[in-house]
Amino acid sequence: MMVRRLLINGRIWEGEITADWREGVLLLPLSVVAERLGARLQWVAGTDELEIDKDGSKLRLSVGQEEASMQGERVPIGGPIYVTENVVMAPVSLICRCFDLRWAYLKDVDAVVLSRREPALSGKCIMIDAGHGGEDSGAISGDIVESELNWDIAQRLANILNLSGAEVQYTRGERQAMSLSQRVNLVRDAGADLVISIHQNSFAQAEINGTETYWYSSWPARRLAECVQNHVLEELETVNRGVREAAFYLLRHSPVVTVLAKLGFVTGCHDHPMLGSIWMRERAALGIFRGIREYIEG
């Protein structure tokens, strides 16, 4: 059974062939993953053997065999390999081993996520601040409650960050109330490297839509805000309301680089249905993830 979506290294794969569940084993399009990760894949002339070259390490496998050869060592393939429309489908365990990836299946959006352990992210502590919580619901519009939406996106972001090797902490739990000063204390105690605060916007007029990211006083925070804003815009295709400086409590008092993203307007005629879609919320998290990654790598 074909999985609907495939996310590789923080990007959505747009092709027809994604991932496929067969007899309880998840199979992935080998060439797609290899290409996205900068590996070379070729058939060995005159054989039914495939060779994958990644940074000088070689994996050889043949269709119909139960073992592959990795750097000359025999490794189990861990399931069937088949070829469909010239695409070789190979088990996720083999692919993850070959490319040093971690994977997760997100049931609610029917997506397989593949992530490389990012050296720049490993050992970094990212604090995710889901805005509002407890009695404080934030903005409400129709069936959208900002505090719940922020928490949902926070969790999706945490998942991707974890897969990429970062350590993640939250400033609040799902329905937990937490004051702004308590949040600042948590950031301090956690020894976080950076903080991303997730909020939404609201306005009286439905024509107002778009994404804003806030920073305060420091150039690194401004850069992080720009990275997050750009990648969120790319993912959500919302109106660009820009990167803005504002003296919000969290931005002013947090001891580390902190930004606050207002992803969309819960009241907006365009943003409201978008924020109501779980897939778009996953994509919002994906955009934030790439923004954080770009900031840390840069």
Ligand SMILES: [Zn+2]
């Ligand atoms: Zn808010």
